[in-house]
Amino acid sequence: MRKLKQFNTQIASEEHISPGVMACPGCGGVLAMRLILKVLGKDVIVTTCPSCNSGFAQNYTVPSVHAPFAAVASWASGIRAGLDMLGDTKTTVLAVAGDGGTFDIGIQALSAAIERNENFIFVCYDNEAYMTTGIQRSSATPLGAWTATTPVANPKGENKKRIMDIMAAHRIPYAASASIGYPEDLIYKVKRAMQIRGTRFLHVLSPCPIGWRCSQDLSVKLSRMAVESKIFPLFEIVNGLRYKVQRPQHEIPVSEYLRLQGRFSHLDAKSIDKIQHITDREWRRLLAKESTATIK
Ligand SMILES: Cc1ncc(C[n+]2csc(CCOP(=O)(O)OP(=O)(O)O)c2C)c(N)n1
């Protein structure tokens, strides 16, 4: 992993989520938000939208509002405009959505906001399905996964949507993938995002033990394994063009990551080979972008 010299990446002791959170045990989304809010501090206004996150946003000790599903990026734009009119430049505006609220239902408002280069941070905590409403497939659900709408007899037949490619196509000032398995790296990326003006996007893989059919104590481990297997690579994109890809120190085959999750337990060796092949291809594609991006 990259050396994190530029910023202090120690985890702050202050909390901005009060105890008594209603989330499920092992929820990766809560941990992601806990870490992100620690970095942002008190000067933040959060806008959430329907998701598991809206179930625990009442525990935020910073101001938060709840937008309609499709509109979280529009609400963030409006909050920023209001703050700007008041001359408030120090408050950060944070939009939070799940994968459904980002990849699918919220993408129009998000695309429009990035096109206007609205000045806020958008966090997509990605648990790879519509979890609040009972584990329905989203376009972020990975190939081969079981969900309530992609049963074992007919698992998800499409690849996960390449949301970071979509962000890059907008020439967004800053986009990064991050992981609760690497908290210092996550903190680094939030701090880096805070220093940049315009729309910033953080894509955080957030395991959901209920939906992933895995043990509640595996969320952090699976987050690390997702990076080690390259199924969820960590990288940054500046202005949609300059890529910085983080090579995992320890590499594993995707089968090790998949076998700990019941949502993949129906997959045969051929299906797992296919996922490995696609993962390898996408990794090479990502590295190629990095090398071309350094050519001036
Ligand atoms: C327009 C609209 N459609 C559907 C819903 C119902 N709904 C509420 S939360 C949710 C799932 C959200 O999924 P995601 O964004 O992935 O967040 P997660 O629940 O996984 O945290 C759905 C479908 C809604 N509130 N509004």
Ligand SMILES: [Mg+2]
């Ligand atoms: Mg989700």
